[in-house]
Amino acid sequence: xxxxxxxxxxxxxxxxxxxxxxxxxxxxxxxxxxxxxxxxxxxxxxxxxxxxxxxxxxxxxxxxxxxxxxxxxxxxxxxxxxxxxxxxxxxxxxxxxxxxxxxxxxxxxxxxxxxxxxxxxxxxxxxxxxxxxxxxxxxxxxxxxxxxxxxxxxxxxxxxxxxxxxxxxxxxxxxxxxxxxxxxxxxxxxxxxxxxxxxxxxxxxxxxxxxxxxxxxxxxxxxxxxxxxxxxxxxxxxxxxxxxxxxxxxxxxxxxxxxxxxxxxxxxxxxxxxxxxxxxxxxxxxxxxxxxxxxxxxxxxxxxxxxxxxxxxxxxxxxxxxxxxxxxxxxxxxxxxxxxxxxxxxxxxxxxxxxxxxxxxxxxxxxxxxxxxxxxxxxxxxxxxxxxxxxxxxxxxxxxxxxxxxxxxxxxxxxxxxxxxxxxxxxxxxxxxxxxxxxxx
Amino acid sequence: xxxxxxxxxxxxxxxxxxxxxxxxxxxxxxxxxxxxxxxxxxxxxxxxxxxxxxxxxxxxxxxxxxxxxxxxxxxxxxxxxxxxxxxxxxxxxxxxxxxxxxxxxxxxxxxxxxxxxxxxxxxxxxxxxxxxxxxxxxxxxxxxxxxxxxxxxxxxxxxxxxxxxxxxxxxxxxxxxxxxxxxxxxxxxxxxxxxxxxxxxxxxxxxxxxxxxxxxxxxxxxxxxxxxxxxxxxxxxxxxxxxxxxxxxxxxxxxxxxxxxxxxxxxxxxxxxxxxxxxxxxxxxxxxxxxxxxxxxxxxxxxxxxxxxxxxxxxxxxxxxxxxxxxxxxxxxxxxxxxxxxxxxxxxxxxxxxxxxxxxxxxxxxxxxxxxxxxxxxxxxxxxxxxxxxxxxxxxxxxxxxxxxxxxxxxxxxxxxxxxxxxxxxxxxxxxxxxxxxxxx
Numbered sequence: 001x002x003x004x005x006x007x008x009x010x011x012x013x014x015x016x017x018x019x020x021x022x023x024x025x026x027x028x029x030x031x032x033x034x035x036x037x038x039x040x041x042x043x044x045x046x047x048x049x050x051x052x053x054x055x056x057x058x059x060x061x062x063x064x065x066x067x068x069x070x071x072x073x074x075x076x077x078x079x080x081x082x083x084x085x086x087x088x089x090x091x092x093x094x095x096x097x098x099x100x101x102x103x104x105x106x107x108x109x110x111x112x113x114x115x116x117x118x119x120x121x122x123x124x125x126x127x128x129x130x131x132x133x134x135x136x137x138x139x140x141x142x143x144x145x146x147x148x149x150x151x152x153x154x155x156x157x158x159x160x161x162x163x164x165x166x167x168x169x170x171x172x173x174x175x176x177x178x179x180x181x182x183x184x185x186x187x188x189x190x191x192x193x194x195x196x197x198x199x200x201x202x203x204x205x206x207x208x209x210x211x212x213x214x215x216x217x218x219x220x221x222x223x224x225x226x227x228x229x230x231x232x233x234x235x236x237x238x239x240x241x242x243x244x245x246x247x248x249x250x251x252x253x254x255x256x257x258x259x260x261x262x263x264x265x266x267x268x269x270x271x272x273x274x275x276x277x278x279x280x281x282x283x284x285x286x287x288x289x290x291x292x293x294x295x296x297x298x299x300x301x302x303x304x305x306x307x308x309x310x311x312x313x314x315x316x317x318x319x320x321x322x323x324x325x326x327x328x329x330x331x332x333x334x335x336x337x338x339x340x341x342x343x344x345x346x347x348x349x350x351x352x353x354x355x356x357x358x359x360x361x362x363x364x365x366x367x368x369x370x371x372x373x374x375x376x377x378x379x380x381x382x383x384x385x386x387x388x389x390x391x392x393x394x395x396x397x398x399x400x401x402x403x404x405x406x407x408x409x410x411x412x413x414x415x416x417x418x419x420x421x422x423x424x425x426x427x428x429x430x431x432x433x434x435x436x437x438x439x440x441x
Numbered sequence: 442x443x444x445x446x447x448x449x450x451x452x453x454x455x456x457x458x459x460x461x462x463x464x465x466x467x468x469x470x471x472x473x474x475x476x477x478x479x480x481x482x483x484x485x486x487x488x489x490x491x492x493x494x495x496x497x498x499x500x501x502x503x504x505x506x507x508x509x510x511x512x513x514x515x516x517x518x519x520x521x522x523x524x525x526x527x528x529x530x531x532x533x534x535x536x537x538x539x540x541x542x543x544x545x546x547x548x549x550x551x552x553x554x555x556x557x558x559x560x561x562x563x564x565x566x567x568x569x570x571x572x573x574x575x576x577x578x579x580x581x582x583x584x585x586x587x588x589x590x591x592x593x594x595x596x597x598x599x600x601x602x603x604x605x606x607x608x609x610x611x612x613x614x615x616x617x618x619x620x621x622x623x624x625x626x627x628x629x630x631x632x633x634x635x636x637x638x639x640x641x642x643x644x645x646x647x648x649x650x651x652x653x654x655x656x657x658x659x660x661x662x663x664x665x666x667x668x669x670x671x672x673x674x675x676x677x678x679x680x681x682x683x684x685x686x687x688x689x690x691x692x693x694x695x696x697x698x699x700x701x702x703x704x705x706x707x708x709x710x711x712x713x714x715x716x717x718x719x720x721x722x723x724x725x726x727x728x729x730x731x732x733x734x735x736x737x738x739x740x741x742x743x744x745x746x747x748x749x750x751x752x753x754x755x756x757x758x759x760x761x762x763x764x765x766x767x768x769x770x771x772x773x774x775x776x777x778x779x780x781x782x783x784x785x786x787x788x789x790x791x792x793x794x795x796x797x798x799x800x801x802x803x804x805x806x807x808x809x810x811x812x813x814x815x816x817x818x819x820x821x822x823x824x825x826x827x828x829x830x831x832x833x834x835x836x837x838x839x840x841x842x843x844x845x846x847x848x849x850x851x852x853x854x855x856x857x858x859x860x861x862x863x864x865x866x867x868x869x870x871x872x873x874x875x876x877x878x879x880x881x882x
Contacts, residue, residue, distance in 0.1 A: 096860035107567055110557065115705045118551070125801075126548055131794050133828050144740075147865050180864055216828040234685055238828035242676055260876045266869035287566070302868045309834050345845065353572050357842035360566075363851035363877050364844050367870040371858040374567050375842035387574050387657040387679035400779075401798035401816035401832040403805050404786065410804035417812040418875040419537035423621055424588050427708035429808040435701045437803050 005247045008295055014319040027316055030244050030382050042228045046203040053209035060200035065173045069325045072211035079194040101152050101187040107374030111393035117402055124409030127402040132162035135213060136396055137205035139220030142171035148184035154220045155188035161396035166190045166206050167215055171197020195382035202229035206237045220369035240391055244382035245274035248366055249335035251326050253342035254283030256362045259349035262293035267367050270303040276314040280326050280343035287317045329352045334385040337366050356385045410436035449736055450753035457762040464831030468757055472687050481507030483640045483669045490644035495651045501641035506614045513652035518634040526623035541813035542593050542628040547816030549601045552585040552834035576654060577837055578619035579644035580661030581622060583612035583638050589625035593745050594818045595661045596629035602837035607631045608656055612638020643670035647678045681832055685823035686715035690776035691809055692767050694783035697803045703734035708808050710751035711744040717755040721767050728758045768792045775826040778807050795826045812846055851877040
């Protein structure tokens with residue numbers, strides 16, 4: 001059957017190939033660089049919003065999103081408008097969104113950290129006080145890539161953490177509002193929505209304007225202007241990771257229906273042309289079967305062109321020798337999404353050191369995690385799972401160290417601190433500690 | 442007595458003053474901006490190290506630190522050299538360093554996160570697998586600001602987290618090694634030391650060279666070149682916050698010895714001319730007493746010139762009306778170090794929302810926390826305690842979401858995911874979920 005179709009251009013790699021390492025590195029390479037021109041425009045936009053506040057924000061929104069707002073009042077949606085969007089949804093969508101929100105909330109409740117402390121023998125108390133951020137800003141892309149699921153995934157952890165005020169920004173190119181996005185904001189506990197986007201929205205959240213309150217952290221995906229602006233305001237506010245294209249690594253033992261796996265790969269590839277879908281197996285015949293399924297199913301896809309382009313650019317079927325090689329590939333790639341499509345995924349789990357989210361067994365399609373399983377779909381991309389975590393409640397909490405020395409504790413610690421401070425030639429440190437040591441009898 | 446000395450230039454503010462808000466904002470203002478020239482040099486250095494590896498690293502080190510190394514072997518110290526530095530320390534310093542390391546380790550052990558999961562009624566398992574980073578890079582400044590306590594504070598959390606390999610870089614301007622720093626590295630569990638610094642060291646850690654292994658996260662303080670380089674490699678590797686000058690806010694109820702408080706303020710101010718020492722009290726006579734103590738003690742300080750400059754530039758005595766105003770100031774300033782020098786600091790604690798570390802009671806000098814109390818001395822500066830935390834074990838651990846759907850769970854979640862995916866026009870997502878729903882009987 002595949003002969004009569006245009007064959008998919010999909011790289012086939014084998015760990016036994018002499019050029020395997022180089023080819024894999026080339027496939028994985030991704031660097032989202034802002035060029036100097038983008039950087040300069042973003043710097044100008046940030047400076048304008050810092051200097052002229054609302055006026056600059058309205059001007060930039062009118063210009064970039066082709067609007068004709070006269071003031072921020074035209075670009076502000078209150079809670080009633082969000083609730084209305086939710087109430088007006090078709091029943092099936094309303095229920096699905098509510099079920100997803102409920103599961104996401106329940107999962108994230110388990111991530112909350114609590115304050116802790118302990119008392120030492122001499123009465124000294126040490127610990128950490130955990131508290132929520134005062135205000136969080138959620139950036140939601142506008143237009144075609146406006147996803148209500150992203151609103152849930154970004155705002156619910158903030159809400160669960162106890163953030164006092166959640167501010168959402170979403171551009172409305174040509175004035176088009178996405179009712180599903182507003183409904184999701186209602187469910188997720190968003191307090192205000194401003195229909196602004198781009199670097200100007202990031203600047204407004206980071207520095208505040210007359211209308212937009214200054215937030216403490218900005219999360220959410222965006223285009224290159226948004227990413228560049230987030231990097232620029234990092235330090236003034238907290239930010240989440242700057243996301244690269246989405247990726248999946250499926251590891252199959254050969255026992256999963258090839259059509260299921262083909263569709264799992266498509267579900268990643270359909271995001272955009274830079275998305276990456278990789279399949280690893282030690283079963284060569286199975287890889288061929290999946291490839292045939294891919295060719296068979298491709299023409300049935302609504303987003304066939306995007307999927308073809310994405311598979312051709314960045315997809316691959318990778319044959320490895322055995323499970324051990326598959327584990328080594330997982331940890332080398334550190335994928336955003338890892339599907340362990342096998343009979344006994346638990347056996348492999350302890351060896352997986354780096355992955356954003358791990359979808360275990362034949363039934364756990366990655367798409368379930370995107371929407372409603374409960375865990376967050378904001379995950380570290382481009383190998384950053386080596387050092388970062390899914391978005392979570394912990395991103396909206398922070399800690400203050402607690403130190404309460406008893407007089408005895410201060411005397412004992414004072415001796416140590418004094419010695420070390422004098423070793424660093426910081427004598428005021430030493431003397432401040434020594435004041436708390438009672439004179440020897 | 443104070444009349445015969447040159448009076449200290451120290452701002453006196455009162456919350457009742459008409460210009461209080463503006464003056465406080467001006468005092469707090471800090472923006473560590475890298476100018477375009479620094480940015481360009483850093484970009485060039487990073488590009489050179491990425492392209493030419495060790496050769497570029499050796500060249501840059503020879504040039505900036507005035508060395509004459511011929512290869513990286515000249516700039517590498519192994520575990521034996523670190524152990525030797527520790528063994529050769531004077532007894533008092535060795536003991537103090539070991540006691541500090543032991544307390545820091547014991548405190549940080551309590552920060553370790555564990556993996557967790559739960560099973561739903563239909564057999565679906567959800568959770569998070571917590572794992573350590575593979576490799577961490579610790580940047581330690583060289584020359585006069587080389588602090589062994591910083592080595593302990595940066596490396597021990599990584600070691601406690603279970604990081605497999607800890608790489609330290611420390612420049613040695615003019616070839617000068619700091620034996621205390623090497624001894625601290627030995628105690629903290631550092632695996633290798635490279636005597637390189639600046640942007641070149643950050644580039645080597647972020648991208649790896651023939652000799653320097655690529656790490657997953659870089660932590661530790663540095664000058665403007667180091668800070669600019671860390672910002673540039675953020676995303677390629679994780680980084681900690683980019684630190685501003687150190688600061689303390691002391692809140693006193695009037696009952697603490699004014700000389701103790703004066704010395705606490707000095708211990709902050711002696712760091713450098715940009716350090717900030719603020720004292721808040723609702724007791725006007727007490728503020729005057731502390732000011733007199735400052736004038737009395739200033740001439741006795743080894744680092745008098747730095748302290749005078751720092752107090753004049755950024756220090757202040759602030760009179761407020763009452764405790765409530767003091768709390769509002771704390772949360773507005775979000776200080777790196779907060780000293781609650783009062784009889785009942787516990788009463789205030791629940792109202793403190795933003796502070797890096799809280800030193801409670803009259804006996805807890807901030808200097809005790811700098812060296813040996815146990816909590817980390819790497820703390821969020823410049824108001825970033827609004828959204829960030831002390832360095833901790835959690836900075837060297839990361840999480841992978843776990844989702845293992847039972848067939849029943851996949852069927853139920855598939856319905857929800859399918860509805861939402863179709864709402865987002867992502868039909869391959871929908872079909873991937875739908876494959877896992879058994880046909881209705």
